[in-house]
Amino acid sequence: MDLLATIRIYLRVVERGTISGAARDLDMSQPSVSERIDKLERFLSTRLLIRSSRNLICTAEGRMFYEQGKHLLDVAEATINSVTSSIDQIQGRLRLAAPQCLGEVILPKTLMHARATYPELQIDLNLSDEIADPVTEGVDISLRLGRLNENGGYIAFPLGWVARKLVAAPSYLAAHGPIETPADLALHPFIRLKPVFANDLLPLARENGPTEEARIKTAMTTSHWRPMHELIVAGGGIGVLQHPACAQALAQGRLVELLDGYRVPPLALNALVPPLRPLPPRVRAVLDLLKQDIPERLEPALDIPASLASSGAE
Numbered sequence: 193m194d195l196l197a198t199i200r201i202y203l204r205v206v207e208r209g210t211i212s213g214a215a216r217d218l219d220m221s222q223p224s225v226s227e228r229i230d231k232l233e234r235f236l237s238t239r240l241l242i243r244s245s246r247n248l249i250c251t252a253e254g255r256m257f258y259e260q261g262k263h264l265l266d267v268a269e270a271t272i273n274s275v276t277s278s279i280d281q282i283q284g285r286l287r288l289a290a291p292q293c294l295g296e297v298i299l300p301k302t303l304m305h306a307r308a309t310y311p312e313l314q315i316d317l318n319l320s321d322e323i324a325d326p327v328t329e330g331v332d333i334s335l336r337l338g339r340l341n342e343n344g345g346y347i348a349f350p351l352g353w354v355a356r357k358l359v360a361a362p363s364y365l366a367a368h369g370p371i372e373t374p375a376d377l378a379l380h381p382f383i384r385l386k387p388v389f390a391n392d393l394l395p396l397a398r399e400n401g402p403t404e405e406a407r408i409k410t411a412m413t414t415s416h417w418r419p420m421h422e423l424i425v426a427g428g429g430i431g432v433l434q435h436p437a438c439a440q441a442l443a444q445g446r447l448v449e450l451l452d453g454y455r456v457p458p459l460a461l462n463a464l465v466p467p468l469r470p471l472p473p474r475v476r477a478v479l480d481l482l483k484q485d486i487p488e489r490l491e492p493a494l495d496i497p498a499s500l501a502s503s504g505a506e
Contacts, residue, residue, distance in 0.1 A: 207330025283312035290335040295319040297436040302485040337459040346464040352487040353458040355435035364427040374406035381411030381429035
């Protein structure tokens with residue numbers, strides 16, 4: 193039995209929570225993955241997983257083996273790369289999690305840069321607005337927007353700030369009249385992502401002044417930024433879009449920014465990695481590319497108030 197390869201399979205099973213999910217990721221058949229797990233348990237003479245028709249649960253020994261197995265594979269990779277440290281040796285699979293909008297609009301050019309620089313590297317990109325914790329969900333790098341948990345078991349690398357724009361289509365304003373004060377917002381249908389501004393209060397920061405909350409009237413929610421973008425451009429209502437999502441429409445005049453003198457607080461963007469020392473070479477290489485590329489692709493020269501910088505305003 194190739195022990196390192198089998199440990200890698202076991203780790204992926206635990207991270208995915210299903211044999212079938214791990215099999216898809218590893219390009220293996222489901223019976224082959226099950227067989228490797230069975231062999232590993234026989235080799236160790238202990239039960240690692242409790243399997244049912246619905247899910248997998250780690251035993252205490254299985255959880256301990258998972259944590260030690262991750263460490264073992266990282267040490268093995270670092271050992272190999274210590275004597276084969278050229279760019280050509282940056283290889284293997286890197287799992288990257290990112291929010292949907294950022295992953296669709298900003299990341300592709302950076303990933304092309306990564307592929308051109310490290311052609312032997314395989315990148316597994318998972319886009320979701322659900323928070324992916326690199327420690328508990330088995331990803332190598334997780335890009336996260338907004339406030340960080342101070343007690344998180346990860347290392348955070350700041351990448352900049354993502355601006356957010358309160359916008360409407362010129363056709364909507366022509367039909368429904370101008371929006372001149374924060375109080376006017378409650379008179380217009382607001383289109384938003386489901387988890388954002390769910391209390392129907394929109395934070396607005398005055399230029400050189402405090403942040404206040406304006407009442408909004410939710411008319412529609414979506415689980416993805418693109419339908420929201422299209423609905424607002426089509427004149428279906430007003431809403432807040434991340435700047436990468438609406439920069440082109442703003443430049444083309446298909447959207448206009450509302451409430452001069454106010455802005456929606458930006459979101460801090462961080463790259464999170466598990467607390468490994470040293471970081472595996474493939475993780476360090478991609479992290480360095482992210483720190484180089486991403487700030488250049490965000491709205492330049494954002495002047496972040498100290499109060500926002502300290503709070504990671506949502």
